[in-house]
Amino acid sequence: TQLLEQSPQFLSIQEGENLTVYCNSSSVFSSLQWYRQEPGEGPVLLVTVVTGGEVKKLKRLTFQFGDARKDSSLHITAAQPGDTGLYLCAGDSGGGADGLTFGKGTHLIIQP
Amino acid sequence: DVKVTQSSRYLVKRTGEKVFLECVQDMDHENMFWYRQDPGLGLRLIYFSYDVKMKEKGDIPEGYSVSREKKERFSLILESASTNQTSMYLCASSFVIGGEKLFFGSGTQLSVL
Numbered sequence: 001t002q003l004l005e006q007s008p009q010f011l012s013i014q015e016g017e018n019l020t021v022y023c024n025s026s027s028v029f030s031s032l033q034w035y036r037q038e039p040g041e042g043p044v045l046l047v048t049v050v051t052g053g054e055v056k057k058l059k060r061l062t063f064q065f066g067d068a069r070k071d072s073s074l075h076i077t078a079a080q081p082g083d084t085g086l087y088l089c090a091g092d093s094g095g096g097a098d099g100l101t102f103g104k105g106t107h108l109i110i111q112p
Numbered sequence: 113d114v115k116v117t118q119s120s121r122y123l124v125k126r127t128g129e130k131v132f133l134e135c136v137q138d139m140d141h142e143n144m145f146w147y148r149q150d151p152g153l154g155l156r157l158i159y160f161s162y163d164v165k166m167k168e169k170g171d172i173p174e175g176y177s178v179s180r181e182k183k184e185r186f187s188l189i190l191e192s193a194s195t196n197q198t199s200m201y202l203c204a205s206s207f208v209i210g211g212e213k214l215f216f217g218s219g220t221q222l223s224v225l
Contacts, residue, residue, distance in 0.1 A: 033213075033214075040218065040219075042216025042217050043155075043202075043214075044216070045213045045214065048213070088155070090214075100214065102155040104153065104154035
């Protein structure tokens with residue numbers, strides 16, 4: 001069974017600060033996705049990274065896929081209260097029928 | 113706008129009851145999934161289906177069954193609900209399995225008393 005470890009599990013910071021969330025595995029993934037889940041809602045896809053070393057930016061969010069495709073990070077610049085939520089990474093092993101392997105998530109709270 | 117609709121946001125059932133959780137998607141997606149989400153355990157795959165009348169076990173299928181009679185509808189069935197099945201249940205769909213975007217419903221919070 002492939003595992004994805006996310007850290008930190010919980011993070012509470014002030015508005016305007018920067019933060020980084022990590023997603024690590026000993027396994028190689030063909031692609032990795034990041035989702036954000038707000039209270040009372042299902043997860044919503046933010047980005048998919050496919051190539052080792054790839055960096056994608058979504059406004060103040062920067063996503064990076066490790067060179068070996070075993071890890072990823074999400075960096076938020078100047079965090080806003082609207083960034084509050086549960087951030088989930090999900091890896092695709094490329095095996096098809098098994099679907100995605102999800103990390104346990106990082107609970108992020110941005111205090112105004 | 114694409115949509116995955118779960119029939120109930122909150123359900124309260126008694127131990128031993130048969131429970132049906134319904135999910136409908138309007139995107140003509142081939143694949144549909146049922147996950148449960150528990151604090152500290154993350155999302156765990158219960159069952160998935162890649163075609164009408166087809167089903168595959170996920171990581172934690174025990175105590176659950178599924179039905180997919182029509183492409184747009186995927187039902188999760190708890191044959192005899194137990195307290196350890198109290199959880200948030202999330203339905204999702206995707207066009208292809210693997211690497212493709214999952215569209216999630218808003219979830220059903222099930223409490224079994």
